[in-house]
Amino acid sequence: MNIEFLKCKHLLIRDRRATIQFQTNLAIVNGPIFIDEDLTARINMADAQFSFQQRGRCYYPAWMSPEALQKKPGDRNLEACDMWSFAVLLWELATREVPFADLTPMEVGMKVALEGLRITIPPGISSHLSKLIRICMNEDPGKRPTFDMVLPILDKMKR
Amino acid sequence: MATLTRPKSPRPPVSAKKDDKDESFWDKIGTLGRKKRIKEVQEVEQEGKHAIDSPGNPTNPDLAPEEYALEENEERSMLEPRAYDDPKLQELIFVLIEWINDELADQRIIVKDLEEDLYDGQILQKLLEKLNQEKLDVPEVTQSEEGQKQKLAIVLEAVNKALGLPRWSNTKWSVESIHSKNLVPILHLLVSLVRHFRAPVRLPENVSVGVVVVQKKEGSLSHRTIKEEITSTYDDLGMRCERDAFDTLFDHHPDKLQVVKKSLITFVNKHLAKVNLEVTDLDTQFHDGVFLSLLMGLVEGFFVPLHDFYLTPQTFEQKVHNVAFAFQLMQDVGLAKPKARPEDCSNFFPQK
Numbered sequence: 001m002n003i004e005f006l007k008c009k010h011l012l013i014r015d016r017r018a019t020i021q022f023q024t025n026l027a028i029v030n031g032p033i034f035i036d037e038d039l040t041a042r043i044n045m046a047d048a049q050f051s052f053q054q055r056g057r058c059y060y061p062a063w064m065s066p067e068a069l070q071k072k073p074g075d076r077n078l079e080a081c082d083m084w085s086f087a088v089l090l091w092e093l094a095t096r097e098v099p100f101a102d103l104t105p106m107e108v109g110m111k112v113a114l115e116g117l118r119i120t121i122p123p124g125i126s127s128h129l130s131k132l133i134r135i136c137m138n139e140d141p142g143k144r145p146t147f148d149m150v151l152p153i154l155d156k157m158k159r
Numbered sequence: 160m161a162t163l164t165r166p167k168s169p170r171p172p173v174s175a176k177k178d179d180k181d182e183s184f185w186d187k188i189g190t191l192g193r194k195k196r197i198k199e200v201q202e203v204e205q206e207g208k209h210a211i212d213s214p215g216n217p218t219n220p221d222l223a224p225e226e227y228a229l230e231e232n233e234e235r236s237m238l239e240p241r242a243y244d245d246p247k248l249q250e251l252i253f254v255l256i257e258w259i260n261d262e263l264a265d266q267r268i269i270v271k272d273l274e275e276d277l278y279d280g281q282i283l284q285k286l287l288e289k290l291n292q293e294k295l296d297v298p299e300v301t302q303s304e305e306g307q308k309q310k311l312a313i314v315l316e317a318v319n320k321a322l323g324l325p326r327w328s329n330t331k332w333s334v335e336s337i338h339s340k341n342l343v344p345i346l347h348l349l350v351s352l353v354r355h356f357r358a359p360v361r362l363p364e365n366v367s368v369g370v371v372v373v374q375k376k377e378g379s380l381s382h383r384t385i386k387e388e389i390t391s392t393y394d395d396l397g398m399r400c401e402r403d404a405f406d407t408l409f410d411h412h413p414d415k416l417q418v419v420k421k422s423l424i425t426f427v428n429k430h431l432a433k434v435n436l437e438v439t440d441l442d443t444q445f446h447d448g449v450f451l452s453l454l455m456g457l458v459e460g461f462f463v464p465l466h467d468f469y470l471t472p473q474t475f476e477q478k479v480h481n482v483a484f485a486f487q488l489m490q491d492v493g494l495a496k497p498k499a500r501p502e503d504c505s506n507f508f509p510q511k
Contacts, residue, residue: 056452056488061462072466106453109462110434 087136280311448481
């Protein structure tokens with residue numbers, strides 16, 4: 001997956017389904033995605049659903065930041081929201097688990113938005129990665145890093 | 160969807176409302192409307208000028224008291240003298256007066272005569288505040304005719320808003336017609352309120368009155384009589400939809416109603432418990448649409464972003480928005496369009 005792609009869009013992958021949030025506030029949700037051998041992800045637009053087709057329904061709140069669950073897109077920093085989602089993706093990669101798999105979307109949404117429910121980082125995960133996850137999901141959207149700042153960190157972690 | 164996207168225009172100043180408040184349905188006829196509109200534009204302009212020139216004095220001295228001389232092509236309508244003898248009309252007036260007195264009993268207001276008691280807007284204001292459970296920002300007592308009309312304008316604006324009438328619609332009542340103690344617009348207004356707020360009264364059906372319309376044409380007065388329909392045929396308490404299983408339940412097994420309610424509450428709580436919410440009374444806790452929206456998400460497996468509805472609705476409008484939103488969710492996931500209107504659900508009166 002290309003991080004630069006994330007930079008302008010909000011991409012959320014779950015069970016080979018993708019949610020993409022463009023900054024124009026138009027979003028494709030639930031488009032089936034296919035990964036080629038060269039690791040290029042392709043989205044099948046034929047079956048894709050757009051966000052205006054499911055107004056008021058959010059099927060994957062576990063990947064969304066608390067402010068994204070509460071505020072209108074115009075009232076929040078979209079890139080900071082994306083950074084939160086990116087942190088949840090990193091958490092998935094690290095733990096190989098689905099966040100809040102035992103809760104229904106409504107439970108997750110209400111608890112994350114109103115009761116401070118957060119994913120917990122289990123022990124045994126590389127300290128660099130867990131630190132990155134933590135800074136990416138800072139409670140204050142303004143204090144989350146941008147993708148420009150995350151890229152060098154990832155590069156360093158590769159070595 | 161229409162209710163959801165209804166534009167929330169800022170409250171227009173009273174003067175701007177002049178355009179539609181002066182419009183009677185006569186304006187639809189021929190060139191009368193155009194002529195009148197020019198006059199209205201001039202009026203509004205003058206009023207605007209006045210407002211700028213004298214900021215310390217909000218009252219506008221235009222709109223001379225109604226003159227009895229008619230201008231060319233001007234029309235005036237009045238009730239036929241013998242219309243008052245119609246037993247159906249008498250019954251309608253009686254029912255309406257009883258209803259108003261019932262509603263306003265705790266305020267020690269007693270209405271005896273619709274025309275004489277309602278024209279100044281005082282009682283209409285109290286009535287609307289009671290029905291809407293919302294205070295209107297108007298002076299308590301007004302003596303001057305100008306003050307009364309201004310107050311009436313605000314009250315009527317609030318009425319139209321409560322009834323969900325768009326600002327541009329041709330309402331059957333106006334400040335002028337009600338203030339001139341014309342019974343027909345007062346009746347139209349009250350009937351609309353009764354219907355909208357599901358007042359627990361039964362209106363006599365198909366009441367119509369003879370109205371004499373006088374028009375000046377080429378210098379001479381001509382008159383004609385038309386029938387004005389005040390009420391038409393309604394089903395019980397204004398429900399205009401086909402009967403369903405619940406109607407049968409209400410009619411034939413009122414005793415079973417409690418059982419049905421109980422099982423519905425059990426069902427609802429089974430789901431709402433997951434988000435630590437509990438319902439004890441269907442009548443009072445579902446009218447604002449909050450639980451309905453949350454319930455939709457719980458049973459259909461999605462989260463409802465909190466910016467799409469009001470989690471703690473305060474006003475009737477917010478409640479209607481919530482219910483309409485929940486209805487939209489229901490339709491989006493493939494349920495049939497609910498038969499009730501969102502306004503009906505949000506119209507919650509404490510039951511006796």
